[in-house]
């Protein structure tokens with residue numbers, strides 16, 4: 001785990017008790033309803049792998065429609081809350097690093113990660129996708145979704161690095177301040193990311209989120 005990775009986990013550990021407030025904002029409800037419906041459709045009857053599940057907000061929709069599900073996160077605090085979610089009896093929760101998913105997690109026919117790719121440094125995207133695809137059956141569908149740049153109204157980008165990664169400064173309720181890597185890949189960047197490893201892409205821009213799917217080759 002890199003130093004940046006440690007600080008990201010520390011941030012989400014402290015934020016875990018009230019993380020779900022992001023899903024209560026009225027202006028996000030229409031998008032969230034669309035995303036839930038689409039996720040349920042894509043994960044129905046699949047053997048599902050979820051990466052960076054956090055408190056299990058999306059797990060609670062995917063697990064009941066799945067054939068089986070493993071939901072992973074690298075931070076124990078949100079994962080402990082995810083384990084308390086109702087309707088998740090079909091899901092197994094496992095502490096695991098997205099870049100080094102253990103081979104013994106299983107073999108999956110679909111995978112998704114919500115609000116995670118934005119935290120992956122541009123240079124580590126191939127490592128993340130490789131880690132996931134190693135556990136997938138050929139033809140598996142991968143679903144990624146994350147915040148649109150509308151989120152920057154709350155947390156403006158304060159810094160960028162030579163690779164093009166962008167950073168926000170976020171203050172938590174306990175007063176601690178955290179520099180958080182938060183990228184906003186556009187459609188072209190997502191298409192480039194799967195060049196040679198994915199086919200049949202689908203991109204959907206919503207108001208507050210983007211949605212991206214592809215099939216592994």
Ligand SMILES: C[S@@+](CC[C@H](N)C(=O)[O-])C[C@H]1O[C@@H](n2cnc3c(N)ncnc32)[C@H](O)[C@@H]1O
Nearest residue numbers: 012052053054057073074075078097098114115
């Ligand atoms: C923005 S939250 C998203 C949570 C959830 N997927 C959602 O959409 O509500 C990002 C999550 O990534 C997790 N995380 C941070 N570094 C990770 C890593 N290296 N591997 C897996 N998960 C990680 C954090 O613990 C946190 O729960």
